[in-house]
Amino acid sequence: MSDPQRRADAIVQGDRRVLAQALTTVERGGADARALLRILPAHPDGRVIGITGAPGAGKSTLTTALAQAFRARGMTVAIIAVDPSSPLTGGSLLGDRIRMYDLAGDSGVFIRSMANRGRLGGIAAATADATALMAAAGFSVIMIETVGAGQSDVAVADVADTILLVEAPGMGDEVQSIKAGLLEVADVIAVSKSDRADAAATLQQLRTLVQMQHPSDDSWPVPVCGVSALQHTGIEALTDALLAHQRFLATHPHTARALHRRRMSLHRAIEVQLYEAVSRTAAWQSAHTLLKHDARINIDMLAQQILAEWRLSAH
Ligand SMILES: Nc1nc2c(ncn2[C@@H]2O[C@H](COP(=O)(O)OP(=O)(O)OP(=O)(O)O)[C@@H](O)[C@H]2O)c(=O)[nH]1
Numbered sequence: 001m002s003d004p005q006r007r008a009d010a011i012v013q014g015d016r017r018v019l020a021q022a023l024t025t026v027e028r029g030g031a032d033a034r035a036l037l038r039i040l041p042a043h044p045d046g047r048v049i050g051i052t053g054a055p056g057a058g059k060s061t062l063t064t065a066l067a068q069a070f071r072a073r074g075m076t077v078a079i080i081a082v083d084p085s086s087p088l089t090g091g092s093l094l095g096d097r098i099r100m101y102d103l104a105g106d107s108g109v110f111i112r113s114m115a116n117r118g119r120l121g122g123i124a125a126a127t128a129d130a131t132a133l134m135a136a137a138g139f140s141v142i143m144i145e146t147v148g149a150g151q152s153d154v155a156v157a158d159v160a161d162t163i164l165l166v167e168a169p170g171m172g173d174e175v176q177s178i179k180a181g182l183l184e185v186a187d188v189i190a191v192s193k194s195d196r197a198d199a200a201a202t203l204q205q206l207r208t209l210v211q212m213q214h215p216s217d218d219s220w221p222v223p224v225c226g227v228s229a230l231q232h233t234g235i236e237a238l239t240d241a242l243l244a245h246q247r248f249l250a251t252h253p254h255t256a257r258a259l260h261r262r263r264m265s266l267h268r269a270i271e272v273q274l275y276e277a278v279s280r281t282a283a284w285q286s287a288h289t290l291l292k293h294d295a296r297i298n299i300d301m302l303a304q305q306i307l308a309e310w311r312l313s314a315h
């Protein structure tokens with residue numbers, strides 16, 4: 001199906017096959033993807049939960065447990081597992097799929113992995129577009145599991161309305177997420193694997209850290225929840241905390257984070273559209289020939305020339 005309006009209608013009506021195909025389209029990016037994204041019905045903010053944390057922190061296991069908790073409350077769930085196709089995390093995806101096997105066969109759950117296929121705007125753009133499709137398809141919650149390994153993680157976090165940071169116990173004196181800069185952006189924190197003896201200390205440590213970081217007049221005090229996905233403890237309280245944050249967002253639509261997220265999506269849109277426009281100019285084509293033949297070319301000047309020509313052709 002290529003007619004964008006028919007595709008959009010089918011997605012809204014809950015056609016999962018068309019949704020899956022559309023996800024492939026946005027993963028690739030380009031004009032087809034934009035034509036579709038432009039006509040999707042608007043959806044309210046607040047449904048997208050980004051799940052982040054160090055490799056092995058327990059994100060996939062917890063995502064599965066949360067999905068079951070949301071389902072038990074009658075909500076539908078879409079899950080995006082982000083695979084930035086880096087050699088670091090290359091092997092983790094199959095494991096994730098096996099763990100999420102618990103969710104197989106439930107038509108109220110839709111799972112998709114996203115890879116960075118060299119798409120313009122990177123994995124963050126692909127993920128943002130995928131969440132827009134899933135929101136249009138009517139899922140009540142959309143969870144994005146990131147890999148907790150650097151830049152792509154923070155970029156994907158920009159897509160989420162709520163950021164859930166998963167911290168495993170016993171990481172030593174240094175809480176891993178401080179280094180990664182994730183503690184500041186977390187809306188809700190879960191100490192995973194709380195069946196382990198060292199979890200209580202980590203929980204205490206994080207609560208102290210969060211209190212130090214967030215001013216007391218902050219309108220959203222970041223909850224720190226102890227959970228064990230294996231023994232299924234703390235999951236209900238964590239689910240409550242996540243839904244409370246959704247309600248908080250509904251009454252506080254202009255938080256600094258929400259503004260940041262909107263700004264970042266504008267940046268991505270400009271990046272993508274400008275790049276596509278510029279790449280249609282003749283100067284762009286000839287620049288690529290130049291690159292092949294002149295190894296010492298001044299890239300900055302070349303870019304300036306291309307933009308100058310594009311500006312002329314745009315008038
Ligand atoms: N004891 C205990 N182990 C857990 C719990 N949750 C997860 N684990 C274990 O922790 C390991 C990592 O769990 P994952 O859910 O794959 O962690 P992840 O953060 O998704 O890992 P990556 O995606 O590879 O970064 C697995 O061996 C799990 O069995 C828990 O509640 N208790």
Ligand SMILES: [Mg+2]
Pocket residue numbers: 059060061092096145
């Ligand atoms: Mg995982």
